[in-house]
Amino acid sequence: MRDVxxxxxxxxxxxxxxxxxIGFLAFVAVLWALERLGMPRSYLGYAFLFATMALxxxxxxxxxxxxxxxxxxxxxxVPAFFNGMATAADWMSAASFIGLAGTxxxxxxxxxxxxxxxxxxxxxxxxxxxxxxxxxxxxTIPDFLGARYGGGIARAIGMAASIxxxxxxxxxxxxxxxxxxxxxxxxxxxxxxxxxxxxxLVCSFLGGMRAxxxxxxxxxxxxxxxxxxxxxxxxxxxxxxxxPQWGYGRVLESVGVRERQLExxxxxxxxxxxxxxxxxAARARVASLPRSWExxxxxxxxxxxxxxxxxxxxxxxxxxxxVLSSYPADPQQARRAWTEEAALEREAAAPPRPHAExxxxxxxxxAQARSERSGKRVNFLALVFCLVAGTAAxxxxxxxxxxxxxxxxxxxSVAWALVFILLLYISAPALAVLVKYEIYTAVVxxxxxxxxxxxxxxxxxxxxxxxxxxxxxDGIVQLSELxxxxxxxxxxxxxxxxxxxxxxxxxxxxxxAAALSTAxxxxxxxxxxxxxxxxxxxxxxxxxxxxRVTIAKVxxxxxxLIAAFxxxxxxxxxxxxxxxxxxxxxxxxxxxxxxxxxxxRANRWGAVWGMLSGFAVCTYYILTRYSFFQSILSLDPGDxxxxxxxxxxxxxxxxxxxxxxxxxxxxxxxxAPDEETLALVDFVRSPARR
Numbered sequence: 001m002r003d004v005x006x007x008x009x010x011x012x013x014x015x016x017x018x019x020x021x022i023g024f025l026a027f028v029a030v031l032w033a034l035e036r037l038g039m040p041r042s043y044l045g046y047a048f049l050f051a052t053m054a055l056x057x058x059x060x061x062x063x064x065x066x067x068x069x070x071x072x073x074x075x076x077x078v079p080a081f082f083n084g085m086a087t088a089a090d091w092m093s094a095a096s097f098i099g100l101a102g103t104x105x106x107x108x109x110x111x112x113x114x115x116x117x118x119x120x121x122x123x124x125x126x127x128x129x130x131x132x133x134x135x136x137x138x139x140t141i142p143d144f145l146g147a148r149y150g151g152g153i154a155r156a157i158g159m160a161a162s163i164x165x166x167x168x169x170x171x172x173x174x175x176x177x178x179x180x181x182x183x184x185x186x187x188x189x190x191x192x193x194x195x196x197x198x199x200x201l202v203c204s205f206l207g208g209m210r211a212x213x214x215x216x217x218x219x220x221x222x223x224x225x226x227x228x229x230x231x232x233x234x235x236x237x238x239x240x241x242x243x244p245q246w247g248y249g250r251v252l253e254s255v256g257v258r259e260r261q262l263e264x265x266x267x268x269x270x271x272x273x274x275x276x277x278x279x280x281a282a283r284a285r286v287a288s289l290p291r292s293w294e295x296x297x298x299x300x301x302x303x304x305x306x307x308x309x310x311x312x313x314x315x316x317x318x319x320x321x322x323v324l325s326s327y328p329a330d331p332q333q334a335r336r337a338w339t340e341e342a343a344l345e346r347e348a349a350a351p352p353r354p355h356a357e358x359x360x361x362x363x364x365x366x367a368q369a370r371s372e373r374s375g376k377r378v379n380f381l382a383l384v385f386c387l388v389a390g391t392a393a394x395x396x397x398x399x400x401x402x403x404x405x406x407x408x409x410x411x412x413s414v415a416w417a418l419v420f421i422l423l424l425y426i427s428a429p430a431l432a433v434l435v436k437y438e439i440y441t442a443v444v445x446x447x448x449x450x451x452x453x454x455x456x457x458x459x460x461x462x463x464x465x466x467x468x469x470x471x472x473x474d475g476i477v478q479l480s481e482l483x484x485x486x487x488x489x490x491x492x493x494x495x496x497x498x499x500x501x502x503x504x505x506x507x508x509x510x511x512x513a514a515a516l517s518t519a520x521x522x523x524x525x526x527x528x529x530x531x532x533x534x535x536x537x538x539x540x541x542x543x544x545x546x547x548r549v550t551i552a553k554v555x556x557x558x559x560x561l562i563a564a565f566x567x568x569x570x571x572x573x574x575x576x577x578x579x580x581x582x583x584x585x586x587x588x589x590x591x592x593x594x595x596x597x598x599x600x601r602a603n604r605w606g607a608v609w610g611m612l613s614g615f616a617v618c619t620y621y622i623l624t625r626y627s628f629f630q631s632i633l634s635l636d637p638g639d640x641x642x643x644x645x646x647x648x649x650x651x652x653x654x655x656x657x658x659x660x661x662x663x664x665x666x667x668x669x670x671x672a673p674d675e676e677t678l679a680l681v682d683f684v685r686s687p688a689r690r
Contacts, residue, residue, distance in 0.1 A: 013082055013217075017082075020218055021221050021225075024225065047505070049184040049185055052222065053512075078405075080413040080416060082217050083213070083403055086213045086214075086403075091122070094176030094518065098176055099486060099573065100425075100428045102488070103575050104429055105435055105489045107353075108354065109357060110359065113383040114575065116384050117383060117385070118425070120384070122417065122418055126414040129597075130414050132597045133398055140162075141158060141395045144596070145607065149596065149677075150676075155537065156534075158592070159529045162529050164615075165584040166395055166522045166525045166526050168577055168581040170523055170559075170560075171566045171567050172578050173515045173518050174193060174519060176514075176574050177197070177515045178567060179487060179488075181196040189568075193568060212517075215520065224423055227424055227507070227510055230494050230506060231431050238251060245427050248433050252355065255355050258437070258440040259355070263351040271472050275346075283338075285338050286338045290331035293334040296327065300320070301324070304320045333634075360376075382646055383649060385650075390582025396518070396524070396525040434497070440479070446476070448470055451477070454496060464570075466484055466485065468482050486573060491508060494506075524556065527556035527559060530552075535548070535551055582652065583648075583653075587617065587656050588611050591610050591611075601668070606665075609662045609663065610660065610666065613655075614662070615659075617659075618654065624640040625637075626648040
């Protein structure tokens with residue numbers, strides 16, 4: 001009887017979401033027709049923004065609940081197929097939708113580390129984590145850690161780790177939401193952040209996991225359609241096929257030919273030489289600190305005094321004052337700013353990076369080139385490792401295993417999630433190549449007087465997203481004069497390819513769906529950890545279900561507002577922030593989760609020391625070597641060289657082995673787990689039909 005009811009429920013859901021898909025496609029078709037009839041682009045942007053936000057809000061309102069099981073785990077009755085869709089939407093965040101193709105555009109072959117790491121991690125979840133967590137039941141990841149390792153200490157550390165990595169992750173999503181909302185509505189970035197935040201809160205705040213799940217299914221449909229439809233159009237336009245995933249090889253060959261042409265172009269070499277000179281000047285200023293900082297500051301003050309004494313126009317004086325206000329406040333800040341400037345100039349001075357060549361180096365000296373390629377290879381492997389292990393330890397992703405009806409459904413839902421994720425992940429490399437071809441042929445080499453409108457659009461949104469400067473004064477765009485932030489590649493793709501604006505709105509709506517879906521899951525994870533694991537399990541075990549849900553909602557609102565204010569500081573690009581979250585999750589929880597299931601001898605003190613040591617090593621490396629935190633903490637980058645050349649995004653490669661070793665050693669040096677704990681391990685690992 002239970003299976004019959006579940007089948008009827010799934011069938012009814014299938015009809016609802018099929019109608020939703022047809023309705024959404026009809027909505028896009030109507031807007032396309034209105035664009036052809038002359039509807040202003042701003043109206044189209046508002047239509048996409050508010051229609052999709054209203055849809056998600058409607059689902060959230062209809063799914064509101066105060067029931068504990070519904071709020072935390074959607075009543076444990078989500079069919080595997082739809083849980084797979086929700087998991088895919090939860091997973092395909094702004095980093096996947098917006099950042100992945102942009103990273104591949106920027107790094108070429110080296111960017112495939114993200115594709116390999118993220119998909120490999122999902123396989124690890126399906127095999128080693130999700131079924132056992134579903135067998136365990138309960139509500140959160142700290143729940144499992146507290147029960148497996150017998151006490152509040154392991155639960156508290158797991159809760160702190162869950163909150164830390166989820167908070168970094170959600171900041172990246174809110175940043176993405178602000179970016180998309182700003183693009184669609186034309187408002188200031190700060191307003192865009194809080195406008196998007198309202199869309200995030202309306203689902204997770206009202207209905208918890210129940211509302212988030214059904215909203216994420218709709219968002220999965222939107223984000224896949226928004227990625228695949230414009231890509232098919234772009235593929236038809238550029239590669240002559242609506243399935244560029246299987247036919248972009250010829251375009252990649254053309255990109256390679258264009259790269260060699262640009263490398264040999266005398267005008268490109270002239271611009272690269274100017275960038276190289278700027279790099280040397282920046283390094284010279286760094287080498288002569290603090291004298292160079294004092295001289296630069298004095299020169300700016302002298303220029304302002306000279307302008308005032310000659311009664312120069314007020315606009316000129318104000319411009320000089322703005323330059324002074326942006327000048328580094330002290331020699332230490334100057335060192336960070338000028339070192340970063342030198343790195344950017346060095347990158348611009350290099351020839352075009354061959355898109356298909358792995359671990360490419362611009363060095364002409366063979367020994368230096370080998371060393372650089374070796375360092376890139378090491379970072380590639382380290383990043384893959386961190387993303388694989390981090391995926392298998394991400395709390396908001398693992399929580400989805402609790403929402404299915406049983407263990408088999410948990411396995412099946414992960415398989416379905418991989419199917420939906422595959423649709424995007426095999427498309428991102430094709431999109432990156434097609435966009436690069438359009439940039440190399442339709443922008444580079446063209447007169448500045450004929451620049452396409454999308455360049456001005458993104459410069460108005462934020463000059464940091466796109467910089468273009470006629471460095472050699474020839475009036476022609478050189479590749480080395482154009483710097484494109486990876487976060488805007490996907491959003492700008494329809495405009496770059498000359499597609500109708502409705503495609504830009506569709507892509508932005510898909511990116512919004514991706515960011516909102518993941519942000520909902522992350523905020524819910526943080527709020528649930530605080531309300532369930534901290535308040536209910538450790539402070540007030542007698543709290544009523546209604547009180548627990550109310551506290552979760554209040555905490556969710558507070559955390560969301562804090563994350564929004566942090567996102568306004570723009571702590572980094574989306575992919576980098578997400579990578580930090582993965583490293584932190586891997587270092588703090590991966591050994592404890594895996595060994596907690598597969599090693600019966602693992603005990604409380606092993607888990608405590610393992611999680612603490614992994615978390616501490618990873619956090620230390622991030623705080624002392626990631627540029628945003630160096631700036632906040634006023635640290636000199638020269639005092640903290642990277643260990644073995646490893647980037648901060650891959651800091652988990654140090655934390656995971658340290659945490660695993662500490663867990664094993666501490667477990668062997670202390671008493672074995674009691675019989676109750678061993679019985680729990682046997683129960684979790686035993687097969688179950690439901």
